[in-house]
């Protein structure tokens with residue numbers, strides 16, 4: 799299993815171990831047909847959502863059917879990249895490459911568009927991560943060498 803996505807890196811986060819749940823592969827950074835466009839956006843430093851072309855509802859990047867009108871006519875739309883912290887957890891113990899970064903924060907961001915995304919959330923020197931704190935998307939290469947969207951706390 800080694801997909802390429804413009805970063806020139808093999809998508810082998812599990813180090814050759816194929817992890818499966820029934821027919822589906824599990825993976826942090828393993829593009830599926832419905833998310834390939836999302837990861838191409840990440841390579842361009844663009845955060846993309848799915849937009850329904852029939853009713854204009856916005857959805858999580860993995861969605862393949864509109865939950866409002868059941869249309870499968872979904873297209874990529876660039877998100878504002880602005881949101882607020884919906885919930886979060888501070889990680890103090892972890893294994894592997896992430897150990898160099900503890901403590902770090904992961905959580906769910908509610909985007910201005912109403913879509914929720916799970917991500918790394920990064921405090922600033924003067925403002926901690928907290929519920930409802932405003933955040934902006936940024937794109938950073940994290941511990942395992944992959945470019946990923948993260949959210950950085952805004953000062954205002």
Ligand SMILES: [Zn+2]
Pocket residue numbers: 850851852853854855864865866867868869
């Ligand atoms: Zn729709």
